[in-house]
Amino acid sequence: MLYFIRKRIEENEEKILSYRGAGFIGSNLIEKIISQGDEVVVVGRHLPAECKEDDNNLKDNITFYQADVTDYEFMEQLLIKEKFDYIVLLAAVISISxxxxxxxxxxxxxxxxxxxxxxIIRKNKLKVKKVLFTSSSAVYGNIADTPRREDMPVSLENPYAIDKFASERYAMFYEKVYGIPTVAVRFFNVYGPRQKAQGKSAGVCAIILDCLLNDKEFRLNGDGKQTRDYMYVTDAVDATLMLLKDPQK
Structure with a gap:
């Protein structure tokens, strides 16, 4: 699990801490931030694979610190020292199984x-402009109605959905009671470049693409009439940055 920090080169610009940077969405967010001319600092167990390539622009624009996602003492020291303007909370074990x-x-x-x-923000009275928590459409469970809407009832059918929904409620609580500006979003089956095609957290779009490119058989369970809401990763990244910086959201 990784964190990364966005730092503007210019004086008097904002600093953004993004909680987790090696994941599928996180690495795309890093790339978007770098394309805007910003410096990125990564803290975690390992760098994104894309950052290890010698000819990749990400490698030259990342400072890396090795630490664990649950190293709370380190995180407290980091947040107090850097005094971030914005924080994006992306970290998660996304495999439901x-x-x-x-x-x-x-x-x-x-x-x-x-x-x-x-x-950490509350106890140390840190002056953040906004915290953005990324939740998931998993909170709706297997309800039949599509497309999903924000006002639909939740159906928490596994620990992943339970933790995501509880974290949403905590985020809203900390804004209401302690005045920490917060927005929570629910990503809907994000797909795109760097999504894993193997393993427990593999995405179905990545699996299908991998089968097509490598002439492998794709197994479809059910009758083939299943539906699901999807979101392209660049749209998720753009929406995240827009919601983060918009003072009206």
Missing amino acids: GTIAEPLSTHFINQEAILYIYE
């Missing part, structure tokens, strides 16, 4: 680490 197999250990990442960031 993984959270079912390990509900406690994944809870520490999917909820406790998120809550601790809010506590």
Whole structure:
């Protein structure tokens, strides 16, 4: 799990902390930030694979610190020292089957680490302009109605959805009670470049593309009439940055 920080080269510009940077969405967000001429600092267990390539622009624009996502002492020192203007909370174990197999250990990442960031801000009276928490359409469960809407009832059917929804509520609580400006968003099956085609967290679009490119058989379960809402990763990144910087949101 990674964090990354956006720093403007110019004086008097904002600093943004994004909680997790090696993931599919996080690495695309890093690339967008770098394209705007900003410096990125990554803290985590390892760099995104794209950052290790010698000819990749990401590598030359990232400063890396090795630490764990649940290293709360380190995170507190970092937030106090840097005094970030904006914070994006992306970190999560996104494999639903993984959270079912390990509900406690994944809870520490999917909820406790998120809550601790809010506590650092509250206890130290840090003046952030906004915190953005990224939730998931998983909170709706398997309800039949599509497309999904924000006013639909939730159906929390696994530890991943439970932690995401609880973190949403905590985010809103910290804004209402402690005055920490917050916005929560629910990503809907994001797909695009760098999405994994293998493993427990593989995305179906990435799997289908991998099968097409490598002449492999794709197995379809059910009758083929299933529907799902999807969001392209650049749209998710653009929406994240827009909501973060818009003072009216």
